[in-house]
Amino acid sequence: MVLIHTPAGTRFCATHERVAHIGIAKRIAAIKGGCFGGQFDATFSYSGRPYFLPTDTIIGIDVAHELGIFAEDDLFGGVVPHGFVGTKAITHGLISEGARSPASWSAEFAMDVVSIVPRGYTAFCIEDAHAAIECLLREGPVRVKPVKATGGRGQSIIRRASEFDGIVEKLDHAQLSQFGLVLEEDIAAPITYSVGQIRLDGLVASYYGVQILARDNFGHTAYGGSDLSVVRGDFDDLVGVRDPSDEVRIAIDQAQRYDAAAKRHFPEIIASRRNYDIICGTSTTGQRCCGVLEQSWRIGGATPAEITALEAFAADSGLKSVEVSSVEAYGTCPPKPANAIIYFEGVDQQVGVITKYAHLRNA
Template identity: 50%
Template sequence: MTRPNALESPSTQVGPLPRQGLVLYCPGVGGYARSHERATHLEIARRLAALKGFDGTGEFDPNRRYADPVYVLPAFTLVGTDSASALGIRSEHDLFGGVVPHSFAATKAITHPLIRCDACAPAGWSAEMGERVRRVVLPGFTAFSHGDALIAGRHLLDGGSVRVKPVQETGGRGQAVVGNDVELTAVLAAIDPADLSRHGIVLEEHLGNATTLSVGQVRVSDLVATYYGMQRLTMDNNGAAVYGGSDLTVWRGGFDTLLGLALPQPVRLAVQQACVYDAAATACFPTFFASRRNYDVVQGVDVRGRRRSGVLEQSWRVGGASGAEIAALEAFRADPDLKAVRVASVEAYGADAAPPPDATVHFRGRDERVGFISKYVMAERLGVGDAHGDEG
């Protein structure tokens, strides 16, 4: 892919002059364990400042009073409107990310219902959410106790293998696939009861030959961009398969813009399912709001050979694809007539995996946890007919 002039560094773009204001990166309690994530997010904060027309960035200091307007880039989904208000966040226009009323709502726990109406659940749990999304997710359950998890897992094993998923992990880390009761019991026995009660666990139908699509929307100031695309896996420095980036086709406008395109049927289905999930979360958690909405949709084959598709989880925080999302917004800001752009976020391991000359590099170096890693973004403009189908 070739990066056109419209996608150069924000400092070279024609746009509004900087005004008083700061984009503040808020890493959360304890900061980040991986320096590549901190560096990437600080670069995203810098580019967000240019999009907002603000004149600076920095890390949030809880001991400082900010006289100028601020826009916040939290590392995680914020929990509670009071916590958000303490950062000056009152709507989606004040942050890049999201705010939820309860901690479980920030995780994949809300994707599935409980196994029974009297099962253990945290305060604020929404039974309605599970009912609203059950036709757009895979068969599965969320559990907050070993007993409920065992019942749920045994129920799902009647239909084939089951994937057991810690709700706070990302990129597929910590998951296990079990095929019988012995394996299920062993996996659940290894989970700390206190962690299970506090965070929960997801048990879900396992698909073969699976691919993961991304459907999402970002809003910064007057810019709204919505996208679909595919996630890629790569090998890390230890030889494990991990998230390697996303290839996205981004359109100016909302979800209705995507649904107005002549999309391939699997993509259209993924967009429709993501929209149902998004609407359900908005209805079931009235105080929820987000300027960054990303939904992972898996498509594969079940044990009976049937094609299946379902939303796996949501991400209402800065994520692996956010560098690409920001590049798309930069392109739309630079060219008001531009309708679509194709962008890619790349995470490549090892010193030999050098970024192309036309890439926008967010990090390249040795991280103390994952070793040598390069993170960069590629982008190219699209004509209306260059994406999947013309506008309908």
């Protein structure tokens, strides 16, 4: 039985996301040959061992064990030992050795990945954030990134230190001290690639692809979907089955190195869904650059496309690769392909009119 689980303290999910989660859970249940059991109820006694679809990364190994999650076969998503590990906060180091950080902070991880991420810092207090901003502004604009936000929401670009004051007023200081805030060089003319892997019911699929940007109903830039090339097998099979461009090869290599570093420094992590966003563009110094922005060990925007690929592999044991897309269209949606799998189509109180679907482009 597949159950949706909402971890304590999870971010707010809009209606279109909650409806999409149900659709994803039902399709996962079909792949597993089981049924969808709705929202997990801690007071209910389930027959058999449930399979979980968490709506966010589960924080705490003990919390996962209490649910019956001990390995990647028990969930679609991930478990991390500490709150900051499940966010983009781990991508960057601190501004100084004396900077504030949680007791479990790993300076070693940040040092391990510094050559494959954009220039930036993570701060856990306002004073350290100011110091990081002043340092980064010497070479160009700075992007301020709340670590719990998704799809690029809530980010700001500042060109003067004084502009940070308005952002400070809106920060939740309790969340800042627990999860951190990312200050990062602003990459110009960016392309964001996604490299990931999903494991479900004996199936292993890895992919690379590009994120599509859209204008939401308020005129802001938002996540508009992903076009993915998916292969049956591990990360190494991506280059063997597909023939990516040189820049995509760099993205795949950086994602693998980031993934390996996470396993070394946080061996407690459980993740059946691993996704890494890699940005390529022009750095503040005018150089072409690529770097890992963040990891996602949870259900994400590309998941409808991931599930579509898994369904294709489950239906045809000889199939080696597929091309799939996940789409999030705001306002009036253009004509959908005939094989579109609709996850939401209608009006969401938070974001307005939106259509979410996935489709198989070709095999």
